[in-house]
Amino acid sequence: MARNAFVPFLQPIVDSITGKIVGAELLVRLLAEDASIIPPKDFIGVAEQTGTIIEITEQILDKALVTIANASKLTRNELYLSINIVPAHLQSDRLFDFLMQRIHMGIIRQSQIKLEITERLPIDDLLGARIYLQAFYRIDILASLDDAGTGYGCFLYLQELGLSSLKIDKQFIDTIVNDTSTAVLNAIIALANSLGLDIVAEGVESIEQKDHLQALGVNICQGYLFGQPMNTVAFVEWIESI
Numbered sequence: 717m718a719r720n721a722f723v724p725f726l727q728p729i730v731d732s733i734t735g736k737i738v739g740a741e742l743l744v745r746l747l748a749e750d751a752s753i754i755p756p757k758d759f760i761g762v763a764e765q766t767g768t769i770i771e772i773t774e775q776i777l778d779k780a781l782v783t784i785a786n787a788s789k790l791t792r793n794e795l796y797l798s799i800n801i802v803p804a805h806l807q808s809d810r811l812f813d814f815l816m817q818r819i820h821m822g823i824i825r826q827s828q829i830k831l832e833i834t835e836r837l838p839i840d841d842l843l844g845a846r847i848y849l850q851a852f853y854r855i856d857i858l859a860s861l862d863d864a865g866t867g868y869g870c871f872l873y874l875q876e877l878g879l880s881s882l883k884i885d886k887q888f889i890d891t892i893v894n895d896t897s898t899a900v901l902n903a904i905i906a907l908a909n910s911l912g913l914d915i916v917a918e919g920v921e922s923i924e925q926k927d928h929l930q931a932l933g934v935n936i937c938q939g940y941l942f943g944q945p946m947n948t949v950a951f952v953e954w955i956e957s958i
């Protein structure tokens with residue numbers, strides 16, 4: 717924290733039909749003292765358990781918000797930033813206050829912020845989480861179910877939390893071309909459609925996967941096929957190159 721060593725990386729979220737970017741996910745990286753990059757899997761578990769993830773998120777958010785605002789000007793499109801939020805962070809006033817302050821400062825509009833709530837982590841107090849989320853919904857900051865299908869409470873979270881979109885986890889995209897394992901994927905898509913949720917597919921690596929998703933009506937994609945997570949400078953260069 718003291719070295720300011722947590723840095724924001726951004727990965728494009730793209731409309732696979734038009735090829736246009738619609739937003740980006742904020743993914744944290746830790747810069748080691750030898751300048752090598754440490755991936756979240758090596759520290760995010762500890763950061764979540766200790767609650768440090770709240771400060772880490774704040775450390776990387778400002779730069780990410782400014783980058784998304786600049787990228788929106790470059791593309792002449794209102795891009796959004798999708799932010800991974802753990803339950804402990806959601807259930808503190810800090811996130812709301814932090815984001816409201818940036819909105820009042822004119823750095824970003826509320827419609828450009830999305831919260832990703834993972835079902836990988838249990839939410840002890842669903843009612844409390846719902847109340848916090850409703851404060852965001854009132855000011856037009858929407859939330860998405862992350863890692864849908866992999867964790868604790870896909871159905872329950874969708875029913876209780878008023879989420880407006882759903883992110884299909886990479887593991888269901890990995891096996892998409894293999895006909896026998898698409899039953900769960902089809903069920904997730906059907907569920908999202910019947911609840912009127914937007915769908916984002918994560919971890920799209922091949923044209924076959926993209927085509928298959930399009931056939932299922934899923935056009936908003938994130939994955940190496942479109943762009944890797946990039947530091948903010950590389951992200952703006954990527955935007956300028958498309």
Ligand code: C2E
Nearest residue numbers: 743744755756760800801802919920921938939940941945
């Ligand atoms: P996630 O939220 O499911 O994020 C998507 C992960 O899939 C990212 O891994 C991303 O780099 C990776 N990915 C996306 N497209 C592809 C693809 O086409 N192929 C492959 N092989 N991978 C792809 P990453 O950045 O290593 O992050 C891992 C996890 O760490 C995230 O999973 C999320 O749970 C957590 N995480 C990352 N940044 C943050 C953060 O700022 N806050 C919190 N709370 N969690 C974070």
Ligand code: CA
Nearest residue numbers: 741800832862
């Ligand atoms: Ca995520």
Ligand code: CA
Nearest residue numbers: 863885886918
């Ligand atoms: Ca995932």
